[in-house]
Amino acid sequence: MLIGIVFWVLAVVAVAAGVAVFVADSMARATYALAVSFIAVGVQILLLQQSYLGLITILMMVMEMAVMAVYMVMFMGMNPALMPMDMTHGKKTAIGASVGAFVLLAGGALLIPWPQRRGEPPDELTHALGLEIMGEKMLVMAVIGPVMVATIVAGVVLAAGRTRYDRFGDDLHRRPGDDPQSGGVGR
Amino acid sequence: MTLEAVLVVAAALFAVGLYGALSQQVVVMVMMGLELMINGVLLAAAGFWWFLAPDPSGQVLLLVVLAAMTVEMAMGFAVATLLHRRRQTDMTDMSQELSQ
Numbered sequence: 001m002l003i004g005i006v007f008w009v010l011a012v013v014a015v016a017a018g019v020a021v022f023v024a025d026s027m028a029r030a031t032y033a034l035a036v037s038f039i040a041v042g043v044q045i046l047l048l049q050q051s052y053l054g055l056i057t058i059l060m061m062v063m064e065m066a067v068m069a070v071y072m073v074m075f076m077g078m079n080p081a082l083m084p085m086d087m088t089h090g091k092k093t094a095i096g097a098s099v100g101a102f103v104l105l106a107g108g109a110l111l112i113p114w115p116q117r118r119g120e121p122p123d124e125l126t127h128a129l130g131l132e133i134m135g136e137k138m139l140v141m142a143v144i145g146p147v148m149v150a151t152i153v154a155g156v157v158l159a160a161g162r163t164r165y166d167r168f169g170d171d172l173h174r175r176p177g178d179d180p181q182s183g184g185v186g187r
Numbered sequence: 188m189t190l191e192a193v194l195v196v197a198a199a200l201f202a203v204g205l206y207g208a209l210s211q212q213v214v215v216m217v218m219m220g221l222e223l224m225i226n227g228v229l230l231a232a233a234g235f236w237w238f239l240a241p242d243p244s245g246q247v248l249l250l251v252v253l254a255a256m257t258v259e260m261a262m263g264f265a266v267a268t269l270l271h272r273r274r275q276t277d278m279t280d281m282s283q284e285l286s287q
Contacts, residue, residue, distance in 0.1 A: 007188045011196040018203040018223050022211065034219050041200070041230050047188065048237040053249050057229065060253065064222075064260055071215055071264065074271075087212040087278065094210035102202035109194030114239065121241035128243035137247040144254045151258045158265035161272065 014040035193234030201227035
């Protein structure tokens, strides 16, 4: 009973904070609202007995919101981030798509006869998850690892100040590359 | 707390995120919409796992969703940085033609 009440309170907080992200009149407030929404969902996942994943969700999202705050200061300046703004387009279409998606998903959730629960969760869930990752589901983690490395490389390449065109010219034929910053490999 | 309740909340989060992803002009705000959508998927996956088949292997799916969220965040920030450097903008409407 108590868990049910806590769940619904968190649900209201999560959805209301999610709505506040796009209703708030500044990006700073929107960031805080998104952080609240994520923390509420993280606690809901904790209520579903997944302590490890719930904690990861909360920690990861709090850090991400901190990074977003840094981005706002970098690209918008702190004052614009705190000032009222409305930068939207196609609101009616977006609302229609959003309501349609909710009706479809919620209708399916309520109308589908879900099967009965199969099996019982292990006593030590986090321990069991660790064994699973290091055992039968090793392939999943072996794929996620290279994807993360590729993401880091792609992120650095995209965000780097200079590109290969800056070094090798528009046709990439300039040799040796004109590197504005010395100290690279072979220099 | 039932599976239906969890899924309805997840659907609401997904729908709110969809609205944001479609309506916002600032790249970072679009990312926030996508994050909310993945947040809903994460909650739904957690609900499915707990109420239908609480086997340890199902939790690996949630880890994959979390990894997808991380990749989306990192790529989004990198693209936002690139846009700002090249165009001095963070608006999607001003960066429609990627070839320029």
